[in-house]
Amino acid sequence: MHSGLSALPGFEHLARIPLYVPGKPIQEVQRELGLERIVKLASNENPWGPTPAVKARLAAILEGANGEGLGLYPVSDGYYLRQAISARKSLPVDQVVLGNGSSELLEMIAKAAFLEGGSAVIPRHSFAIYSIATQTAGGSVIESRATASELDVDDILRSVAPDTRLVYLGHPNNPTGIRLERSAFERLVRNLREDIILVVDQAYAEYEEPANYPDAAAYLDERPNLLVLHTFSKIHALAALRIGYGLGSKELIGYLERVRSPFNTNHLAQAAAEVSVQDLAFEAFSRQRNTEARGVFALEAAQHRCTLSGDCGNFVLLESAFPAKDLFLGLMQKGVIVRPMHGYGLPNQVRVTFGKPDEMEAFWRAAGPLLDGGC
Numbered sequence: 001m002h003s004g005l006s007a008l009p010g011f012e013h014l015a016r017i018p019l020y021v022p023g024k025p026i027q028e029v030q031r032e033l034g035l036e037r038i039v040k041l042a043s044n045e046n047p048w049g050p051t052p053a054v055k056a057r058l059a060a061i062l063e064g065a066n067g068e069g070l071g072l073y074p075v076s077d078g079y080y081l082r083q084a085i086s087a088r089k090s091l092p093v094d095q096v097v098l099g100n101g102s103s104e105l106l107e108m109i110a111k112a113a114f115l116e117g118g119s120a121v122i123p124r125h126s127f128a129i130y131s132i133a134t135q136t137a138g139g140s141v142i143e144s145r146a147t148a149s150e151l152d153v154d155d156i157l158r159s160v161a162p163d164t165r166l167v168y169l170g171h172p173n174n175p176t177g178i179r180l181e182r183s184a185f186e187r188l189v190r191n192l193r194e195d196i197i198l199v200v201d202q203a204y205a206e207y208e209e210p211a212n213y214p215d216a217a218a219y220l221d222e223r224p225n226l227l228v229l230h231t232f233s234k235i236h237a238l239a240a241l242r243i244g245y246g247l248g249s250k251e252l253i254g255y256l257e258r259v260r261s262p263f264n265t266n267h268l269a270q271a272a273a274e275v276s277v278q279d280l281a282f283e284a285f286s287r288q289r290n291t292e293a294r295g296v297f298a299l300e301a302a303q304h305r306c307t308l309s310g311d312c313g314n315f316v317l318l319e320s321a322f323p324a325k326d327l328f329l330g331l332m333q334k335g336v337i338v339r340p341m342h343g344y345g346l347p348n349q350v351r352v353t354f355g356k357p358d359e360m361e362a363f364w365r366a367a368g369p370l371l372d373g374g375c
Contacts, residue, residue, distance in 0.1 A: 017135045020128055023339050024332070035335045039362045041353040042339040044174065044204075044315050048289060048356070049237025051282050054272045061271055074267035077257070081270045084277050085245055089217055097253045098265045102203055102231040102244030106133045109166065109199055109227055109246075111259045114139035118165035123151055125176050125344050127201065130168040139165065148176045148309040148317060148346060153188045166197050171216065172204045175344055175351045177310020177317060182214040189219050189226070197225045197252070203244075204313035206235040206283050207290055217247050224249040227256075232269075234314065235286050236276040241269035290314045293354035300364050304371045315353045317341065320371060324350050327370060334366035 023042030030038055061068045078098040086093040099105035110120075110133040120134040123146035131141050142164065145155040156167060169188070172179040180188070192198055200216035216228040228247040233239035243265055246256065276282070297316060301308050309317040320327050324340035327350055331338055339351040352363065 014136065017132060018128075018343075020132055021343065024337050026337070029332060029335070029337055033333065033335075037362075038335050038337065039355065039359045040337045041355050041359065041363060042337045042351075043239070044234060044313065044351075044353045045239050046235055046237035046286055046314065047359065048286050049282065050272065050276070051237075051279060053279065054238070054275050057271050057275050058268055061268060068267065068271075070267075072267070074263055074265065074270055076263050077260075078265050078270045081243075081265075081274045081277070082245070084274045088277050089247060091217070091220070091247060092250070094250050095220070095247055095253055097246045097248070097256045097260065098270070099244045099246065099260075100264050100269075101233060101242040102201065102229045102246075103129050103133075104242075104264060105227075105229050105244055105246045105256075106130065106168075106199070106201075107137070108256050108259050109197065110134050110137035110139060112255050113137070113165040113197060118163045119161050120166040120168060121156055121159045121161075121164055122168045123156060123170075123173070125173070125346065126168060127170050127174045128343070130170075130199075130201075134166070146173075146176075148349070149178060151178060151180055151184075153180065153184045156188060157191055160193060160196065164193070164196055166199055167192060168199045168201065170201045170203070172208065172310075172312030174201075174203065174313065175315070175317060175339070175341055175346070177312045177315060179208075179312050180214070185214045185216075186219075189216075189223050192223075194223075194225065197227055198223065199227045199229065201229045203229065203231045203234055205230065207287055207314050208312060209287075220247065220249060224251065227252060232273045232276055235283055236273070237286075238269065238272050238276060241266070241272055243269035243273045290354055293357075293360060296357075297352075297354065297360065304368060306371055309349070315351050317346070317349045318352055319349045321348065324348055327367075330370045331363075331366050336363050336366045338363075 026038045026040050082093050082096040085096050106129050114137040117138055119140045119142050121142045121144050122130045123144050125146055134141055142159050144159040145152045220226055231244040307319040324342050328340040341349045
């Protein structure tokens with residue numbers, strides 16, 4: 001009698017790991033509800049890009065210019081993009097590794113770290129992939145204390161177990177939009193046990209003012225067991241191409257190269273990212289527009305007596321007096337997609353990405369009546 005895959009120990013373990021649930025795509029909502037215009041504010045995408053320079057670079061590849069084309073394999077290790085990143089970050093090229101989005105890099109470090117088991121410390125309300133990557137690689141999760149408004153370095157350090165291999169830190173953290181001050185960050189870097197890899201996910205770092213942000217890459221010489229992650233999906237506006245990168249010591253990056261799949265990043269993504277990583281003007285433009293959107297949002301939220309959490313990244317947590325799922329469904333019926341946070345232990349909060357001014361106006365037209373009834 002066929003007992004199914006769930007009878008096998010490995011698959012039984014996988015069955016207990018929750019699936020990652022992304023923000024609903026525009027096309028899916030259009031199909032389900034028959035709406036023409038949808039405003040998506042669910043996945044922290046940058047509405048202002050990609051830039052004309054990126055589009056021109058991609059067009060040249062599609063036309064097969066300069067010996068390029070879709071029929072050819074990409075550079076397997078993305079050397080030319082890695083070279084551009086190393087120049088931007090003032091690091092040797094062998095301290096840079098590429099991933100199919102920073103999510104693949106999270107999977108790669110977990111795969112390397114948990115070959116013989118072990119645990120990871122993850123602050124509460126952190127990006128779901130930290131836990132999923134850990135468990136699918138065979139590790140276990142230790143959740144440290146955190147709230148929607150505070151990351152607790154001391155509890156992270158207290159939570160470390162003898163078998164802890166990794167500590168994850170979203171910095172700024174998704175979905176709460178908070179980060180550590182420089183002194184607290186340095187305390188974590190300098191007091192975490194030396195044999196533990198500290199994974200600092202800086203997906204939203206470019207939205208921070210550079211002068212005030214404690215960039216983890218500045219501590220690579222001080223802590224060899226440090227992996228710093230970036231993505232091109234956020235401020236660089238290349239989410240559809242799935243490309244990210246990690247920075248670390250030569251030794252650590254060498255181990256990640258051993259678990260990296262050949263050709264894991266495609267040529268279109270590499271080429272677009274090579275243009276984007278050098279475009280500091282577009283980063284500054286996007287950062288300024290994001291700051292403006294946050295200020296306008298806060299003023300509007302105050303009129304509806306709503307509570308907001310977090311002041312980092314390109315999103316905000318909005319708390320209502322009724323379940324997040326209800327607010328999410330009510331907004332979707334009006335053609336606005338946000339992200340309910342009940343799966344992150346935040347049952348009355350939704351995460352709202354900052355879009356263009358007309359998109360934010362559409363949000364408040366839909367949300368205002370709902371929030372006034374329950375906020």
